[in-house]
Amino acid sequence: MKSLKKSIKYMTIIVAVIAVLGIIVWAVAQPPAVECIALASSVQESTFNEMGEVIPQQESDIFSKSGGKIVDVIIAEGMAVRRGDLLFVFDDADLRSEEEGILGEISVVDSQIKSQIVSLETQKNSLESEKATVQIQVEKAYMEEQKLSGDIKSAELLHEFGDIPAQDVHNARFAYDLAVKNRELAAAQLAHLTAQISTVNTQINDLRLGQNPETANGASQRQQLLAQKAALEIGLGLLRDKQSEIEVFSAQDGIIRDITVKEGQIIAPGSKLCSVYQPEQYRVDCFILVENTEGVKSGDEVGVTLQMRHEDKKFTGTITRLAHDAVDRISKVGLSEKRIKAEITVTAEGWENVGPYWPVEVRFVTSKTENCLLVPKTALFEDAGNVWKVWAVRDGKLLALAVERGIQTPSQTEIKGDINPGEIIVKDAKAGNIVEGKKIKCKI
Numbered sequence: 001m002k003s004l005k006k007s008i009k010y011m012t013i014i015v016a017v018i019a020v021l022g023i024i025v026w027a028v029a030q031p032p033a034v035e036c037i038a039l040a041s042s043v044q045e046s047t048f049n050e051m052g053e054v055i056p057q058q059e060s061d062i063f064s065k066s067g068g069k070i071v072d073v074i075i076a077e078g079m080a081v082r083r084g085d086l087l088f089v090f091d092d093a094d095l096r097s098e099e100e101g102i103l104g105e106i107s108v109v110d111s112q113i114k115s116q117i118v119s120l121e122t123q124k125n126s127l128e129s130e131k132a133t134v135q136i137q138v139e140k141a142y143m144e145e146q147k148l149s150g151d152i153k154s155a156e157l158l159h160e161f162g163d164i165p166a167q168d169v170h171n172a173r174f175a176y177d178l179a180v181k182n183r184e185l186a187a188a189q190l191a192h193l194t195a196q197i198s199t200v201n202t203q204i205n206d207l208r209l210g211q212n213p214e215t216a217n218g219a220s221q222r223q224q225l226l227a228q229k230a231a232l233e234i235g236l237g238l239l240r241d242k243q244s245e246i247e248v249f250s251a252q253d254g255i256i257r258d259i260t261v262k263e264g265q266i267i268a269p270g271s272k273l274c275s276v277y278q279p280e281q282y283r284v285d286c287f288i289l290v291e292n293t294e295g296v297k298s299g300d301e302v303g304v305t306l307q308m309r310h311e312d313k314k315f316t317g318t319i320t321r322l323a324h325d326a327v328d329r330i331s332k333v334g335l336s337e338k339r340i341k342a343e344i345t346v347t348a349e350g351w352e353n354v355g356p357y358w359p360v361e362v363r364f365v366t367s368k369t370e371n372c373l374l375v376p377k378t379a380l381f382e383d384a385g386n387v388w389k390v391w392a393v394r395d396g397k398l399l400a401l402a403v404e405r406g407i408q409t410p411s412q413t414e415i416k417g418d419i420n421p422g423e424i425i426v427k428d429a430k431a432g433n434i435v436e437g438k439k440i441k442c443k444i
Helices: 002-029 093-160 166-209 221-244
Strands: 033-038 041-056 059-063 068-073 086-090 247-249 254-257 272-277 282-289 301-306 313-322 327-330 336-346 359-376 380-382 388-394 397-408 412-417 424-426 441-443
Touching: 086 272, 093 166, 093 221, 166 221, 282 359, 301 336, 359 397
Parallel strands: 033 441
Antiparallel strands: 033 424, 041 282, 041 359, 059 272, 068 086, 086 247, 254 272, 282 336, 301 313, 301 359, 313 336, 327 336, 359 412, 380 388, 388 397, 388 424, 397 412
16 A cells, blocks of 8 residues: 555656646747837928027017106006007106207397397388489489480581581580480499398398308308307207107007116116017027028928926917028027027917017927838847848748838837838847747737
8 A cells, every 4th residue: 555655656746747848848849929019101200399489570679769867667567558658758857948048049149130130121221212312313314314315416407507516516415425324323323222222131031031041251140140040949959859759658559578767767868668569479489500400491380389387388380581691699508509590480379378588499390201111220230241131020930121221210210121011020139039030929
């Protein structure tokens, strides 16, 4: 009995050993399991991202024309204004004082001009009185000339009949010639007086109308007064232009931003006061590194992302302008970089609650390939002939296929050649037990 139990024990051990050996042999005979992938056609894009800014399509800076002291700032950052709304008020006390001074000087000059006019009118009256006397003399001389002309004819007729001697005819002609000369002298004096009166009238009119004609002999006292008054009136006009600028109004509807001044501040002429922009009408400006501009052109579509805490806002834009000249831009780490400005039009709903100069991320696509077969870079290996290959699995067996490499990403490579979508290839070409023609079990 004891011998039987011992025999059964040995038989059980032998059976167990045979079973284990059988399992080991079966396992060794099975093809190895290798991680594989099935090729699928895809679209491959070569892209890069840059940071950009939201820029108002319509924004105008408001400047002070005359400068001075600001006594009132009506607006605040983010305030909505309408065209013509009052924004700033400047102190005009100095302007009013200056205006009073100029008006005083003009009054003095006006008094001097009036005095000149009175003097000229007195001179004119004297000349007109003298002209009237000379006019009578001219008329008398003319009548005397006519009478003596008749006397010559009578004397000549009497002499012809022998009633008077030739000397009487000579005397008549001499008297006539003398009368002509007297009439001509009186007429010349009359013309001279008329010209003098015309000149005085012109001077009076110049003074009254504020005209300032030039003369060949330089500026007379009259012209100096007119020039002085003209200069004062120009100064008064400029001063009143400044007075009209003490109140600054908005030139358009919009939102106020970037107020650069405060009440009580004294600023120079031409200083910026603030900006007014149209809300929800934006474009995106982005500066691209020169080395990244290859493949980027006007008309390209780009993706624009405004990063938010809970959900990003995503827009589609179009490059409407790509600058030709590079500009220097300082990077985040303080380095100077050469960049090209791209202006991007974004036709989007959802600009509400978005402000100007907010940062956005812009995604540029420099190339795009359709029906692209991508594999992990680990699936490629280079044989002794410097030919790139992948391990394909056909009918359960490994086959080394020669391929060409196309576009590449940091982790993937496009492959071309005698290979089609759906092909099964080994994910890692350097995995163990990979030999041409060997059967394997794919793990996908």
